[in-house]
Amino acid sequence: MRADRLMAILLLLQQREQVTAAEVARELEISERTARRDLDALGMAGVPVYSIQGRGGGWRLVGGARTDLSGLTASEARALFLVAGPASAATPAVKAALRKLVQALPEPFRAQAEAAASSLVMDPQRWGASRGEPRPPRFLDALQDAVIRGVQVRLGYVDREGTETERTVHPLGIVAKGPSWYLVANTEAGRRTFRIDRVSSADPTCDPVHRPEDFDLAESWRAIADEVDRKRTPLEARAVCAPRGIGVLRIGFGGRLEVGGATTDGRIEVVIRGNDERTLAGELAGLVEWIEVTGPPGVRDHLASIGTTLVERYG
Template structure:
C-alpha cells in the first residue's frame, strides 16, 4: 500500500464533508475496493475517520478534523504556484498534484494559490536555439529517488554518445537546465539531463553517503565549472554601442574599464581559453580589438583569414 496514496486520500477527505469509496476511487484512479481498503487503513492508523452506511452515507473525518500536511505559508504557496502552476509548463503529473494541493488548502489560501497559478506562463523555447528538451528526465528522476545505479549514454556537443556507469545522487537546476549529480569512478560529476541519450538500470543499488548534502555538492561542482569557464582573461577595447552585444555574448564575464577620447572602452573578458573568447567576439568584426594574450589575437586572425578565403572576392 503506497504511503503517498494514503496521504492523497486524507487530503481528499479534508476537502469534503463526506466521501464515498467510489468518489475516492475516481480521485485516486484506483478500484473502489482499493479505495475502501485505503480508508480502512487510515482508520486503523489512528486517523479519526469513520464510515456511515445507508443512503447519503460515506466516510468522514470525526468533527471535521484536519491534519496540516503542508505547513506552507501564504507567500510560499503563491511562490510555488507561480513557478509550477497549470500555465507554467508543468507536466501532467505536476498539474494533478497541484489540483489536489489546491483542494487541500484552507479556503483563505485557496484563492491566492489559484490566482498565482493563472499569473505565470513558461515557454520552453530558447531563442538562442539551444536544445532544452529532456526526454529521459523521468527515468533519471526515478533512479535518483529509488537509488538505482544507471548505465547512461551521454553526448557532449559535437561528439558521439558514449556510455558510462553512474550512481545518481540528485538533480540540480540552473537557469532552467537540469543536471544530474552522480557518483562515478572519477568521483562526483554532473551530467546535463538533456544530453542523456539512453538510460538502463544495472540492478545495483546506490548507497548514499551518510554525509552527502546535495546543495553543498552542487556548490562545489558549480564552483569547479565556474573556474574552468574563467580560466583565462582576454583584454582589449570595444567600440561605442557594443556593450549590450558583449553582455549577450559573454554575460557577466565581461568587465569595462576607462573610456578613451575616441569613445572606445577598455574591456576584460573571462573564458575557458583565448580561442573560445575570440570565437565569441569574432562576429563583432572591427568593433572589438583584442590586445592580449597573443593567442586571442592569433585566433581572430585565423578566423578572419578563413572567412576571407571562403567569402572574399
C-alpha cells in the first residue's frame, strides 16, 4: 500500500501548487508523521519535490503544479497504470487521479498507459479448494505486453486432456482469478478463455488486434465466471427462507444463491445451486431453522435421510 500512497501524494502535488503534511494526512487518512516520511521518500526516490519551512510553508514540485511527468519511461507508465488502473484494487482516489495523470504523460505513452489501465481484472474469489500460491505462469508477462501493445499472438496451448494445439489469438485482457491467471482473447471460433499456466508458447506477431469497440474486460469476465459457475454447479434446489436467514445464505453460498420475491406468508423464495443432490442436501441440512426446501424431490429425500440418521444417532 505504500507505493499506492506515494503515487497518490505525487498526484496531489501535480494537481495543487502546494500541499502540507496535514493535508496529505487528511486526504489519505494517515498520520502526519507517515505523510512527512512519505514526502521525504519521494525526494529520496528522485522526484523533484522540495519543502518550504515556516508559516504558510509546505511541499511543492520543482517548476510548480504543472510539472510534466515526462520523466516516466514508457514501461514505467505502463506499469503504473497496470497496478492502479480502473480494474485494479487501488483506492478510488488513486484511480480518479490516474485519469488526470494520463493528460500529463508524453503523447507516445498515453495509448499504452490507457491500454494497461484496462488490461487486467482482479477476481479474488477462488474456484474450488485452495492449492497454495503458485508462481506467476511463464508467459504472463509476454501476454500482458501483447494485450497492452494490441498485437496478435501465435499461441501454443495444452488442454486439460493433454492435447497441444496452436492458433492465432487476439488478446483482449488478463484476469487473476484467485491464484490462477487467464487470458481472454478472440479467436476464429469466437471469444475464448485460456489458463495461462497451460500456455506452451506465446509468439507476438506484428498484426494488430481486432478489439470490439464496446468490449469491457470486467463485464466480459463476469459473464464468463457466471457461466463457469453454472457448469460447476448444474443442480438447482428451490426453497423458501425466513427473511432473517437471507444474510446467512448469502454468506454461505455467495454467487450460488439467487433471491426471488416474497411468498404470501412473508418468506422469501430462493434458488441455491450445487453439484449434486447428496452434497447440496448436506450443505442445506444445517439451515433448517431458516429454510424449507421445496424441490427437487431428490434433495428433499436426502435431507429426510440425514434427519433420520441424526435422530437415530443423537436422539
